[in-house]
Amino acid sequence: MNKKDLIGHLETIAVYMEIKGENPFKISAYRKAAQALEYDERSLGEIDEAGTLKGIGKGTAALIKEWRENNGETELMNTLTEEVPEGLIPLLKLPGLGGKKVSKLYQELDITDRDSLEQACLTHEVQSLEGFGAKTEQKILEALAEEGKRPERxxxxxxxxxxxxxxxxxxxxxxxxxxxxxxxxxxxxxxxxxxxxxxxxxxxxxxxxxxxxxxxxxxxxxxxxxxxxxxxxxxxxxxxxxxxxEEEDFASTLHHFTGSKDHNVQMRQLAKERNEKLSEYGIEDKDGRKTTFQDETEFYAHFGLYFIPPEARLGRGETDTFQEPYPYIEKKHIRGDLHMHTTWSDGSLSIREMVEEVKKHGYEWLALTDHSKYLRIAHGLDEDRIRRQMEEIQNVREKEKNIQIFAGIEMDIRPDGTLDIDDDVLKELDVVIASIHSSFSQSEKEIMNRMEQALKHPEVNVIAHPTGRLLGRRDGYKVDLDRLMKRAGETNTALELNANPNRLDLSADWLRKAAEHDVRIAINTDAHNSGMLDHMDVGISIAKKALLQPDQVINTMSAEQLKKWLQHKKQ
DNA sequence: GCCGTTTTCGGCCCGACTGTTTTCAGTCG
Structure with a gap:
């Protein structure tokens, strides 16, 4: 019984009510209540009175109380599931079908699921309904055939x-x-x-x-x-x-269709408070006079706001935050990249080539961090090869006066929690990133033991891709992120924001929490070739979404500051 | 169902497009 279940319960009520044809505002009230819970950072156990949240009033608060006391059941939900056949719910996802149409199909044709809907379309009963027609029927059949072929997002x-x-x-x-x-x-x-x-x-x-x-x-x-x-x-x-x-509408339309939906709702409310009407075409005052804007900065200024980066337009309070200038991180603050691979392990460029590519990004420094020996498939480095690589790095350093090169390693944390490289070698390196690449199915206790070994080690500076997830493909290992952040804060270990768009690990929500724990973040491309260095932009976007500030991100440090910071843990 | 320093009732974001109509409801973003 957790918050997610409760949020699901409220959202399901909304869906059932759509088919019942309830007042749309009532339906959206349940959705807003679910959202209020979702955006609250606390767990359900920490929220005593749900009714104190904005968007949750007397009625929903009572329902939540009932849900808690009744083991996840409520009278309302029970009634709804009795009245509305379960098979109708997935039909709402078909393009062109909403609550009203599904309800009509149910009431007039006794359609209760996708099979009976398909039958009714094939026998052309659907097109005879008022408000339906031959085209609608055809589109439903097409949608049923397409269903499940591709993920929704x-x-x-x-x-x-x-x-x-x-x-x-x-x-x-x-x-x-x-x-x-x-x-x-x-x-x-x-x-x-x-x-x-x-x-x-x-x-x-x-x-x-x-x-x-x-x-x-x-x-x-x-x-x-x-x-x-x-x-x-x-x-x-x-x-x-x-x-x-038209050119003059570009900024307003761009804002409108960038969203998010929730952000737009908040912006329209601001407009309304000023007796103006906001739409994709700009702003109209009460006499119908239209205002247009050169760009989005001007658009926000109209409402007394500073430019809100698109990534942070989430409808989660940014219209309050940006009443003052807010120092969010931007590309211009980034002075280096801390995680990349060369041909010494599984990268595709030599050290020299990689350094040349990084220089094109205008950075002051970089860290080379090939894999360690446990990762055989990537030809990971053992102690001996690390020392030889350091020699080569030294050679390149002597010819490269314009960029500082740190020698590092992405060291595996083995399944038993031991670290893959001997301490005396770790001490010689400038940067140590520790990460998990194996035994993903271990229990949370085992995973956390591995994390703990790395966190408390004086030479480990960064934990890479903390959850191990691959978006759309793999959930990642069972890590207790609250605990990880607490310990990262205590041990002065940075956590990675892996900027690879397949990973985005940590997520923006966890980055917000990390910032609260005063944990430093490293935005790392984990580049294995030159193109992947560009992923820094994606990483910065995620950091903007979390509203990270430059001093929370170690990539903003100068080479000298970073050197100091890397030493700090050992003292 | 929620909300309120003009309000405890009467609003609740706004417009385009489609398919159905013959002036508009439903859906969508």
Missing amino acids: LPIAYMLEMAQKLEASLETVRDVRKYARAGSLRRVEESVKDLDYIMSVKDAEHVRKQLVELPEVAKVINDGTSKVSIEIKGEYNVQVDIRLV
Whole structure:
């Protein structure tokens, strides 16, 4: 019985109520209550009175009390499940079907699940219903056939790749003034449903024609005057929504379609308080006079706010935070990259080549951190090869006066909790990153024992990819992150934000917590080739989402400061 | 169902698109 179960309970109530045709505001009240619980950092045990949370009133507070006392059951939910067949719930996910339509299908045609829906479509009973038609029926059949073929949302790593490919094509479209990413891609969410773009055009008609004829288009979904939706080909096909706007509306539209939805709701409330109406086209005062903006900075300034980075537009209080200038971390603060691999283990560039690539990023320093010997598959380094690598690093150092090179290792924490490299060698290295690459299925106790051995070791500076997750593929090992953060704070060990978009480990939510524990964060690309060094941008985005400040991130230190910090634990 | 320094009642974000209609409801983001 945890908070997640309760949140699920409230959300399920909302879903059932949609089919029952309840007042939409009542339905959204249950969703808001679920959200209030989700955004509260405390566990359920720590929340005494749920009714004190904004968005939870008397009614829901009583329901939560009942839920707690009744082992996760409530009278309301029991009634709802009696009244609404369970098989209707998944039908809400089919595109084009909402509560009203599903309810009608149930009441008029006795449809209770996907099979009876399919039957009714095949016998054309559906198209005879009021408000339905032949097209609706056909679309339902198509949706049923497509169902389950692709996950609803895809991992950001996949979507970034799709976006980059598409953008190469968008560059060739004529009569476009400029375009920008919007939506969850621009907010750099961990998973993304579809790709959104805002495009300022000289000739909308001409641009539309070119867009629907791009070579990667699999299907045109809709083709309106201000919005073109296409599906592009890939391992999974992806929907792309492109809004075509006039130059003067670009900033407002970009803001609107960057979202998040919750952020927009908060912004519209601010507008309303000022007797203005906010929409994608900008701001209208009560006399219908429209204000437009050069850019989003101007847009926010209109509301007395400082620019809120897209990643942090979550509807979680940022419209309060940014009433004052907030010193969030940015690319310009980053002075080095602390985690990368060369041909000495499983990287694809030599030391010299890697250093050349890193220099292109304008950093002051870098750390080379190949794998250690336990990771045989990656040709990890033993003590002897570490010493030889240090010699080569020294040779490169002597020729490289413009960038400081730290010698490091990404050392395995073995399954029994012992560390993979002898202490006397660790002492000679500048940077030691410790990480888990094996026995992922161990119990939390065993995993935490391994973490503990690394944390308390005086030579270990950073714990890499603390949860071991791979987005969309693997959950990671059972780590008690609260405990890990507490101990990282006590031992002055940094935790990694692995910037690889397949990992994003730690997540933004845990980074916020780490900051509360006063834990230092290392934004690491874990680069195995030159292109992966660019993942620093993704890492910075996640750090922005967590509203990390420069002094919480060790990449912002100068080489001298970092040297000092690396020594600090040993004293 | 929630909320309130104009309010304890009457609002609750806003607009586009589709498919159904023949002026609009439902869905979606």
